[in-house]
Amino acid sequence: MDRLIEAINTTQNPSVVGLDPTEALVPAQVVASFADEVRESVESEEELQAAQLAVAYYEFNRTIIDAVAGIVPAVKPQIAMYEALGPAGVDVYAMTCEYARERGLYVLADVKRGDIGSTAAAYARMLTGVGEHDPWSIDAVTVNPYLGTDGITPFVDAATEADKDLFVLVRTSNPSSSELQMLDLADGKKVYEHVADLVEGWGAETIGKYGYSRVGAVVGATHSEEGKALRKRMPHTFFLVPGYGAQGGTAADVRGMFDADGSGAIVNSSRGIIGAWRKSGQYSEGMSADEALELVGESARAATIDMRDNLRAVL
Ligand SMILES: O=C(O)c1cc(=O)[nH]c(=O)n1[C@@H]1O[C@H](COP(=O)(O)O)[C@@H](O)[C@H]1O
Structure with missing residues (x-):
């Protein structure tokens, strides 16, 4: 988590695209x-759409990354968005991670893994790579x-070995999260509070120079209220805070998830940034592909700066 915190300090911006x-x-x-380009590389007409989307996603991502790097x-x-396209999409996922890293960005692979210990150990190799080969170019996974513990320990071990991080779901942003996470336990805690205590424990041996462990929480x-309470409950746990923008979360809502000194959390926005071109009022179907990509980049950059300034205003 030290590298992430240093990158946040450099950009003075606790947000992630x-x-x-x-x-x-x-x-x-x-x-x-x-x-045309893709038609030459596919074996059948049926594969065309997925292959074309995969190439388009990569160009789109590179445009966004270039626009927001720094x-x-x-x-x-x-x-999920890449796997939906099959192997071509998975390739583009790895290529996107590599490109982002080359541009100096910390890459948080949102893969939401969760399985028994032996399988978790295989999933966790996403962090360590295979032998000398690191096919994924990532810094953290969700x-x-x-x-429970045996599904998490392999990730903590792999993260420690590779000097990387993991973020564990604690209180998720979606409407039906309360069906499970808000249930009362016999000892008076809610389920998500119990998970929060486990996460603090899982990270306890890995605390870095800024006081946060390798095991973050989502x-x-x-x-807003639970996030504020969790901030106090989890003093050594860095937070990934999704749900800003498209899901309704605001800068005021996330303020309490940061420490008094404005550290301790990073806020995600996806559609709010990468889909900003659609709300710019400047798009037209008659644009060329290059013009449309230029608008994508400019709009993403403007939305990123806007989000940064909104967060800075409350911290
Ligand atoms: O782990 C996550 O990133 C995550 C956890 C959560 O509680 N809520 C949540 O929205 N996410 C992810 O954060 C992103 C939110 O996207 P937008 O709503 O478009 O900003 C998606 O990639 C979700 O899968």
Whole structure:
């Protein structure tokens, strides 16, 4: 977590751009512009759409990364959007991570892993690589704690070995999260509070020079009060705070998830940044692919600066 904190200090910006492309978020002319190039590389017409989208996602991501590098410390590519396209999408996921890292960004792989110990150990190799080969170019992963300690320990070990981090879901931003996370336990705690205590424990042996462990927590921007309470409950745990923007979370909502000195958390926005071009009022279907990408980059940069300034104003 030290590297992430230093990147936040350098940019003076505790926010992360989520790279969650979908067909609707990439301008149609950008996707169309790859039709000829891709047709030569696929074996059948059926593969064309996924292959074309995959190439378009990569160009789109590079445009966003170029536009926000130096302003934000980190990106968070969400693997679901890429896996949906099959192997071509997974390739683009790895290429996106590599490109972001080359541009100096901390790469938080949003992969939400969670399984029994032996399988978790295999998933955790995403952090360590295979032998000398590191195919993923990432700095951290997200992990689901539902399986308990043996699903988490392999990630803590791998993160320690590779000098990387993990973020464990504690209080998620989605509306039905309360069905499980807000349940009362016999000892008076809520389920998410119990998970929070486990997360502090899982990280206890890995505390870095800024006082935070390698084991971060995911706390939704949409749960302002619980987030504030968790900040006090988890003094050595760095927070990833998604739910800003598209899900309704505001800078005021996330203020309490930071420490008194303005550290301790990083706030994610995905659609709010990468889809900003759609709300710019400047897009038209008649634009060329290059013009559309230029608008994507300019809008993402403006939205990123806006988010940064909104966060700075409350910290
Ligand atoms: O782990 C996450 O990043 C995550 C946890 C959570 O509680 N809520 C949540 O929205 N996320 C992710 O954060 C991103 C939010 O995207 P936007 O709502 O478009 O900003 C998506 O990639 C989600 O999968």
